Amino acid sequence: MKRHGILNSSISKVLADLGHTDRIAIGDAGLPIPAGTVKIDLALKEGVPGFIEVVQVVQEEMCVEKVTTAEEMKSNPAVQQEMKDMFTAVEMDELSHEAFKQELTDVKAVIRTGEMTPYANCILHAGVIF
Secondary structure, eight states, X not given: OOOSSOOOHHHHHHHHHOOTTOEEEEEXXXXXXXXXSOEEEOOOBTTXXXXXHHHHHHHHHSOEEEEEEEGGGGGSHHHHHHXXXXXTTSEEEEEOHHHHHHHGGXXXXXXXXXXXXXXXOEEEEEOOOO
16 A cells, blocks of 8 residues: 555546646536546545645646646636746636637546636646756
8 A cells, every 4th residue: 555645546647647748637516428438437426536636736746847738717816816826937828618629639647626716627747856
């Protein structure tokens, strides 16, 4: 049994398998996940676990070089600010929510949270540690 870090074996495997520029998504409970895309469902009940909580834990174990969110995240200013605060040294870009959803067909996995606030979704782009 692992002592530290992410205990979820599915998330641990996805992170260990990432190469440079590979991407994973973390989303709220309502984010539509395309057929054929790996879904890691963590949602237990409304708000559990929260989006920011999951992003925080994942980014502690992942080398992130870029973060993509939907432009519409502006309608959720608390989450948007927490993302900006968490990724101060990382490039951040925005797409329309429709374009964001299209990008989900090319991610290695989508981690679904119990978050119930609008547009609490991101795509994390893997960097390299050397």
